Structures are given as structure tokens and as C-alpha cells.
Amino acid sequence: MKGIAIAFPWRISTLMFFTGIALVWLSCKKDDPPEDGEQDLTHIPYAPQAYTIVKPAHFPQIQIPADNPMTVEGVQLGRRLFYDPILSADSTQSCSSCHLPQGSFTDNLAVSTGIDGIAGRRSAMSLQNVAYATNRLFWDGRSPTLEDQALLPVEDPIEMHNTWPNVIEKLKKHPDYPARFRKAFGINTTKGITRELAAKAIAQFERTLVSSGKSKFDRYLQGELDALDDEELDGKLLFFDEGQVVGLPDAQCFHCHGGLTLTGNQYFNNGLDSVGTLDEFVDKGLGEVTGNPFDNGKFRAPTLRNIALTAPYMHDGRFQTLEEVIEHYSSHGKPAPNRDPLIPTVGFPIPGTNPVKYSGLTTYQKQALLKFLHTLTDTDFVNNPDIQNPF
């Protein structure tokens, strides 16, 4: 009290001094557009609800990373980001431009094209059951997790060709997203909106893309034995190498496309290209990531769930139809030093051959296998309202 009279001018100058410092400090500290102040979000309640992924009872458990628990609000935010072209530089392309629900989250193109009309070198991968992809992501395994992967398309010059600072700036100014980030992650101001949180939300949404369990094959597995007709059943026996007892040969498929998700998540050379040396592969696949020449031309065996909906096939979309794919395997693919040893063993051993040769599949066996692949079609999944475009 007693110091007011003399202290007044001092206080003003001190105040100005500290305000100055604070302003300098703030402007230095803000990484993104310094012009607009950050918005306070604390008036919006933060009460996330745990989200339980609905999976068929016969499917394995899903691993959720400890630092990205599933919440209703996180999944909702991720779904929006996934379908929102706001992520691309010219607001024309979203994740869903190349991962469309009708194509079981592929684009049904041989190779995908980005916003500048430049074609990439690989085919978009199905995201069905991507929560089960526990041995790295992409055809070549270059990304370790969904949280890491979701960061990449935005800045990929032949995909969304944007920058994350640019995306974050747009998200901060958006009428709806700041509140959604608050509800999902409890951030206090728009400053808390980061690429890492955006990626976490997208990853949460992607983990919900799980089979319905209502395909013919699933119904059969759950005890509805007449869900498969005789031909489809023969196809299943061929696929899983169970047909010896009824006189069918091994098609060897399940060794690489095994388990309920029909992908071993492992990397193989399935004999697509004839090469004399390991350096000749046009796309080196896993070898590009590991630097090991023996990994050249190896790619991840993708899920065959909904395979009838994801044409064309292989990492470069080289086969238009499943008939062509089956022909490829029946004829043992093309030779390469690291072609997987299973590939030339499709069919019966041909008596009298030494070294032994295998017969491939008969017309009937190819057709049965094709019919079996069609029993993996899961329209309940692609039509699930919870995973469609929310806009």
C-alpha cells in the first residue's frame, strides 16, 4: 500500500519490460504460424471413453500400443482425418482416395496416383485387419507401426505432397478439429495439435477395420459346415494343404498366407520376376530396407481377405484377375536365386523325375481354388456404416 505513489512509474516500466520479454519469448517459442494466437480449449470437457474393437470371436486378440489406447473420441477423430482431403496440399486427396471401403481399402488401380497426377510404383494395400500386421508395414516393411506409417503419405511427393506444419496450421484454424483433438487427447490449447496426435488418431481408426466374421469362410469356421459347397471345400483343402486324404495335391498357399487373417505378415519372393542375379530386381522390396541382396525382390505376403475386391494384384498390380494369380502359382512362377522353395512345389510330385518336379494344378483344382478365394469376400465389412466416410 504505502509504496503506490512512488512505485507507479517503476511498475509501468517493469511491466512493459516483462511484457516485452514475454512477447519475445512467446514469439520465439511458437513453432507454427505466430500471427494467430493459440486457442484455449479448456472449456471443452475432456472425458474420453474407452473403445472396444469389435472382432469376430474366432479371431485372435489385437495388440494395442500402451501409448495409444483406443477411445471413442480418438477413433472418431481418426475417421475424419482419414476421409478428409485437408491432409493434402491442394485439398483434393485424402487417405481414402487410395484406400476406399468398396475396394476393401484399396483403390483398385495397379499403382496409385498422387495429387500431382504422378503415378507411384506400387499398388495401394488393403487395410482390412491392418491391426494384425505385427511384422512392420508396407510391401517392403519400411514402417514399424501404424502410428509411424500415418505420418508418411502427407509429405510423400507422389502422394499428398503436403507438409505437416501446413496441415497442422489448417487443423488449428478449422471450426471443428480443435475441439475434437481436445476431446480425444485432452490438449489445453490448439498448440497441442501435433502430427503425432493426428497420426495416433488415424491409427486408432485403422485398428477398427476388422473383418465382420460373416464371410462364407468364417461361417464355415464357426461351425456352419454347409456354408461352403463341395468345390469351395476342395479349394480350401488345396489352399491349406489338407487334401492329400481325398487325393488333392498341395497348393502351398497357407504357408505364406496363413492364420485367420490369411497373411503370415512375412516377406518372400513368390517368383514374380525371372532374374539371373539378385541385383536385377526392378523393385528391390525388402532388400531396399535391409540392404541385404538376398532380400531383394521379397515383399510382404498380403492378406487374402476380400481378395476378390482388391484387383489388380501384387505390389505392382501386374495381374488383373485371380485366374492370372492362380496360373502364376500353378506354373511355379519364375526362377530367381531367392525364389521361395515352396513356389516350385505346387501340385503332386511327378513320378520318375529326379530332381523331383511338381505337376501344378489341374483346371478343376484351379477353379476350386478360385472359388475358395471368393468365399473370403466379406461385404458386411466393406459396408459397415462405422467405417464409411463420415462427411
Place this chain on the structure above:
Amino acid sequence: MKFSLAGGLLIAILAFIGCKDNTDSGPTSTFTITFKALYDGQPLEKFKAYDYDTYKVQLTRFNTYMSNITLLGGTSGDVKISDIEWVNFTPDLAPDNFAVPVPIAIANVPDGDYTGIRLGYGVPPNLNAQQPKDFPAGHPLSNENEYWLGWKSYIFNKIEGQVDLNSNGQADGALIYHCGSDAVFREYTFNLPVKVEPGAGITVEFDLKTLFVLNGTWLDLNNAYNQITSNDVNDVVIANELMDNFGNATTVK
């Protein structure tokens, strides 16, 4: 009187809870078992052309379940230290072609001197009756790749490669051994002094060359039947032969 009785009880309960996770009340340590894959005494190298009988083989994949790992003859008897482990010597993203050593650290093993170790090769019948969906994500048995829907069995081990029968540098056959089903589960005992104390461990080596020599003769790969373990659940001839020989192919140090 009442009070001190209650206090005494409380202390006793606390003490009991405190050491409840060990079967013994004595000190425990983390014990590390390091699994290694060899061919002819040297670290296994993928794609290397190895001498095999009169021809060459290249090996590309080797993984195995190990189970019921039990230390024998401790002061309070045998101690089972692990139900199941998955040992993968050839992960997809290895830095080079060498099989990786796989160290498995097992916590809370009672300290002391043991006279040996027993190892289960594959998935024991009680666990093999279950499926990947029955185990939490991340558990060794939650791995769908290693489950055989057709057989209703885990694939106990996978040894894959290719064979060059006329040694011309071109593969002309496969070598695909996937062993599975209850009939081929085996346990082998190794007698050697094992001391458990802080920092202690042992090494378990599998030599695939020894594995392929059955009772002194090579498993004949000129016979196509011997190149691939049969997929008929009732025909486990090759799987039985290999599993019978796995103990010989193992060295514990």
C-alpha cells in the same frame, strides 16, 4: 496383547505376500538362456551353400517353440522356469544373413546349484489344444503364423531351404520341414552343472547338420518324400525322425 497379535499377523501376512511370487523364499535372479543356430559347428548363415551328403543345401528359415523349460535337481527340487518361448533365428529384418542369437531372459529364478536342464521341443499337448485367439496379443502362442488351422496344431518348428542335388549352383528341390501335432512333441534332458546367480545364463545350440544325420546316415534328399514334411496329420514320419534327433543336435553349455 490383542494389538500386538494383530500387528504380528499383519507383519506375517506382509512378509508372506512379499515373497509370494517365488516358490522359494530365497534370493532369485534373472537367468538368461541364449539359443544359437549352427551348421557344422559354425553360426548358421542363410543362403550359404552347405555340404550335405554328396550335394549342397541352402537354409533360409529356422524357428522353433521351446517349452516346459525346467532346471533340475535344485535344493528344493526341479523348477520350471518357462512354459513356452518362441525362438526365431531368421527374422525378416535381420541386418545380414547370419542366424541371430536369441537371448531369453527369465526373471525370478531361484538362485542355487542345479544338476541339469530339461527342454521341451515344440508345444506341449496342454497348450497345443489351444489356439492363437486364446492367448493375449504378444504371447508366443498368439502368433497366427505358427498355427496350422488344418491340423489344429501349432507348427512346432520351421526349417526351410533349398537343395542343389547336382551341385550346379541352381536349386532343384525344396527342403521344407514344418513339424507339428502332439505326436511329435519331445522333451530332452541335459545333465550339466547350472548355477543361478545374478548375471548367470547358459547357451543352447542347435546344429542343423547333426539334425539331418539320422543314426549316422543323411536324410536322403534325393527322395522327394524326404524334402517336405507331409501335410497329412497321420503321416508324421519325417517329423518324428527329426524330432527324435533334435536332442542329439542340441548342445547345452
